[in-house]
Amino acid sequence: MGAGKTTLGEEVARRLGRPFRDVDREIELTLNTSIKSFFAEHGEEAFRVRESAMTVRALRDATPSVLALGGGAITQPAVREALRERAVTVLVDVDPKTAWERVEGSDRPLAQERGAFFALYDQRAPLYREVADLVPRDADDVVLAAAGVHVERGALARLAELVPGDGPVALVSDSHVAGIHGAQAQLALRGRLAETHELPPGEEAKTLATLDRLWQELRLDRAGTIVALGGGCTIDAAGFAAAAYLRGVDWVPVATSLVAQVDAAIGGKTAIDLPQGKNLVGAFHWPVATVIDPALLETLPDAQRREGMSEVVKTGLLAGEPLWELPDNELVRRCAAYKAAICLRDPHDRGERKMLNLGHTFAHALEAAAGYEGVTHGQAVALGLLAAIRLSGRDIGQVEEILHPKPVKVDRERAWQALLRDKKGALKLVLLDGYDIEVPAEDVRRELDRLIA
Numbered sequence: 001m002g003a004g005k006t007t008l009g010e011e012v013a014r015r016l017g018r019p020f021r022d023v024d025r026e027i028e029l030t031l032n033t034s035i036k037s038f039f040a041e042h043g044e045e046a047f048r049v050r051e052s053a054m055t056v057r058a059l060r061d062a063t064p065s066v067l068a069l070g071g072g073a074i075t076q077p078a079v080r081e082a083l084r085e086r087a088v089t090v091l092v093d094v095d096p097k098t099a100w101e102r103v104e105g106s107d108r109p110l111a112q113e114r115g116a117f118f119a120l121y122d123q124r125a126p127l128y129r130e131v132a133d134l135v136p137r138d139a140d141d142v143v144l145a146a147a148g149v150h151v152e153r154g155a156l157a158r159l160a161e162l163v164p165g166d167g168p169v170a171l172v173s174d175s176h177v178a179g180i181h182g183a184q185a186q187l188a189l190r191g192r193l194a195e196t197h198e199l200p201p202g203e204e205a206k207t208l209a210t211l212d213r214l215w216q217e218l219r220l221d222r223a224g225t226i227v228a229l230g231g232g233c234t235i236d237a238a239g240f241a242a243a244a245y246l247r248g249v250d251w252v253p254v255a256t257s258l259v260a261q262v263d264a265a266i267g268g269k270t271a272i273d274l275p276q277g278k279n280l281v282g283a284f285h286w287p288v289a290t291v292i293d294p295a296l297l298e299t300l301p302d303a304q305r306r307e308g309m310s311e312v313v314k315t316g317l318l319a320g321e322p323l324w325e326l327p328d329n330e331l332v333r334r335c336a337a338y339k340a341a342i343c344l345r346d347p348h349d350r351g352e353r354k355m356l357n358l359g360h361t362f363a364h365a366l367e368a369a370a371g372y373e374g375v376t377h378g379q380a381v382a383l384g385l386l387a388a389i390r391l392s393g394r395d396i397g398q399v400e401e402i403l404h405p406k407p408v409k410v411d412r413e414r415a416w417q418a419l420l421r422d423k424k425g426a427l428k429l430v431l432l433d434g435y436d437i438e439v440p441a442e443d444v445r446r447e448l449d450r451l452i453a
């Protein structure tokens with residue numbers, strides 16, 4: 001009572017694109033009277049019986065939603081069981097003094113007298129802690145929990161707890177990351193670690209030859225979990241390996257690069273490359289959990305960090321906040337939450353998830369024109385953001401200041417043809433105001449040309 005469940009619940013519901021339901025309100029509507037009058041007439045016991053039945057029904061509803069429960073609902077064992085089975089349960093913590101100030105003078109039956117209110121708080125607090133999966137600081141924390149994403153400094157050491165289930169684990173990492181963080185991951189997984197595998201670092205991991213080898217080496221059965229420790233390449237490759245191995249086994253990405261922590265590890269897209277292009281074979285295969293330990297970024301080379309910063313700036317521009325200014329822990333948490341929310345709203349990339357491609361039409365054209373050598377994805381995205389922002393009619397100052405994009409030497413015609421091939425038909429771009437925005441070809445060509453030295 002008075003904790004701010006409705007405010008937070010409504011924000012989370014909006015972020016996740018789910019309905020918000022206030023179960024107390026629904027009960028009042030069904031009882032056709034206020035909770036206060038029902039209490040007065042029938043007593044608390046009778047109320048709890050109704051409340052429990054209706055809360056369990058709401059929890060069992062097939063439509064995922066954000067539910068705000070009445071303060072006493074969790075005193076009923078049936079409600080606690082349904083929460084365990086069906087929900088990510090969030091405790092909106094508040095000190096009793098603040099809560100009392102908010103509810104004092106209201107008609108809530110259990111908030112009529114200060115002493116009794118404080119006693120009730122003390123009595124319920126342990127129960128709340130027992131059912132809660134987390135005590136969030138804000139809506140981002142809730143979004144991340146709903147997506148199964150753990151962002152936490154030191155998470156690598158707690159890996160065994162964060163990988164759901166108790167079956168065997170196959171640890172897949174790139175040989176470079178294995179040398180730096182592999183030992184700690186193995187130690188953390190001790191009891192469950194059944195096998196370890198190494199992939200080549202970089203894009204070579206995302207080839208059919210690498211996956212052929214991995215699939216043949218894997219010994220896990222259906223009860224097993226693949227844990228992918230590394231950057232976006234390891235995660236894309238191991239995730240796709242998990243999607244297809246035995247027709248799909250559980251997997252958990254453990255993101256070690258900035259690109260992976262703010263982008264590749266989130267959203268369940270997995271893929272490998274073909275000679276014809278990048279990410280052409282893959283699957284949507286949402287991980288059972290995602291582990292992000294910002295402390296791992298301390299060993300990341302500067303050049304790799306810059307790769308990630310382009311995606312951070314992209315995310316900040318979309319979110320309308322300078323997320324790039326935050327210290328690592330917060331920067332990663334906020335970016336990860338932003339992407340997680342979009343992916344939960346549009347898991348199969350049919351609509352607004354396209355927004356995450358801001359600047360990428362230009363970037364892909366530049367990368368293709370360079371033959372995927374000499375121009376990195378991060379550099380290309382930094383340039384692509386310039387073009388997208390200019391076409392959105394906004395100021396490029398921030399992007400220039402943080403990412404310092406420099407025009408690249410590639411063949412203009414080749415870049416233009418690559419862009420047209422990518423688009424096939426009308427030139428519809430992601431701009432700051434939305435996706436699928438039709439832009440005249442000459443404007444697109446002009447902006448592309450400005451990115452080329």
Ligand SMILES: NC(=O)c1ccc[n+]([C@@H]2O[C@H](COP(=O)([O-])OP(=O)(O)OC[C@H]3O[C@@H](n4cnc5c(N)ncnc54)[C@H](O)[C@@H]3O)[C@@H](O)[C@H]2O)c1
Binds near residue numbers: 180235258264265299
């Ligand atoms: N699935 C998706 O949604 C998605 C999104 C974005 C990018 N991606 C993919 O991600 C890939 C790029 O990811 P990336 O930039 O992480 O590349 P990467 O996996 O090749 O990692 C970059 C380099 O950094 C090293 N490295 C990683 N973590 C380290 C650490 N903590 N300390 C020291 N070195 C470390 C790696 O060994 C590698 O050499 C691309 O193939 C891209 O297509 C996928």
Ligand SMILES: [Zn+2]
Binds near residue numbers: 311360377381
């Ligand atoms: Zn990108």
